[in-house]
Amino acid sequence: MGIFSRMTDIINSNLNALLDQAEDPRKMIRLIIQEMEDTLVEVRSSSARVLADRKAVARRLEQAKAEVESWEQKATLAISKGREDLARAALQEKHVLEDEVALVAAELAATDEHITQLSHEIGQLQQKLSDARSRQQAMVMRTQTVESRIKVKRQMQREELETTFQRFEQFERRMDNLESQLGAMDMGRDVPPDLAAEIDALQNDERISGELDRLRQELQRRQASRD
Template identity: 60%
Template sequence: MGIFSRMTDIINSNLTSLLDKAEDPKKMIRMMIQEMEETLVEVRSSSARVIADRKTTGRRLERMRTEATEWENKAMLAIGKGREDLARAALSEKQQIEKEIDVVDQELLVLDEHLEHLNEEVGQLQTKLNDAKAKQKAMLLRQSSVESRIRVKRQNHKAALDDAFEKFERFERRVDNLEGQLESMDVGMETKEDLKSQIDALADDDSINDELSRLKEKMTKTN
């Protein structure tokens, strides 16, 4: 693609529309900025060559005009000396140079129009480049802002989770305390119950033994 067709494509492009369609807008705008900067360098180099050509052509035009004036002066001198033949020859040279001057004038007009066109397109391209850089800056600021907000939200979520776990642990400790209080009420009770049961068992044994002895005695008497 030629430099001027590429520049025209860039100038006529809609940055916002292109970025909306891009899979990676950051990468695309970075590439666009690089493309614009490279194109600007090439266009300015072309402008520099045109400016140099115009200066060269302008100097040639001045020399030709000076030469035409000199031939006119020579014709006037020849007329003054009565040499009309030489005056005619001098005027012929002058007319030839004037024809060349007309051609060079047209060349200068073309160069001037070319430069004016280049300047307009460079200005448009520079505006486009500034717009792209502004969008890139805004995009980076938005990214930084979003990342900061995400970090804050993560910290808030973490704090909320930590707070929830802390409340849950406090509730568990409260239940543990209640269970401890309940279990503390039974401390020592098991030992007392065991002792009472053993003593009662001894009393029961004595009662059974007495009853057994009575039955044995009764049976003996019966026999």
């Protein structure tokens, strides 16, 4: 749930409590502002944790990249010593780490996006909190003037909500039917697990063979340049 969705729930809850319990409007507005202040503290704490997590993810990414380079060098050494079996094993380890690098890089990008969003929301919340404080008295007056309108709309919204849920259920049933049709169309099209595994193994072996050829060519170029 976003910050402002939460704030909307807080305000609606407090307004309902105001009507139900005949609370002092000024007291309720103070509670709303307090909720906003508490939310701001909470989000800032969350941001600090996310920033710390980002540093950890960045370190993992650098370490994984370093290990990829290390296995590349080990494969090159094995080729130079005529140990193709060791070179293949080293390249296999390198591929595993390359997959990890891709995953960690994606995690880092998502963390950066989260940090940007948090920063934006904190700025917005700070602005709204400042506005709420400066308009506190006006908000109390507005609360008093809209009490009767809220009471009237409660009944109207209850009827509208019932209609909305009926439409949602209709849409849900329609989606169930479509998913069932899609599932029926896909029946019998699965590739046998053994065949898929064999194809993956062939592709992986071809990839490693290609890298072995590249390493051999690099080694030959180095030896030629030294001669």
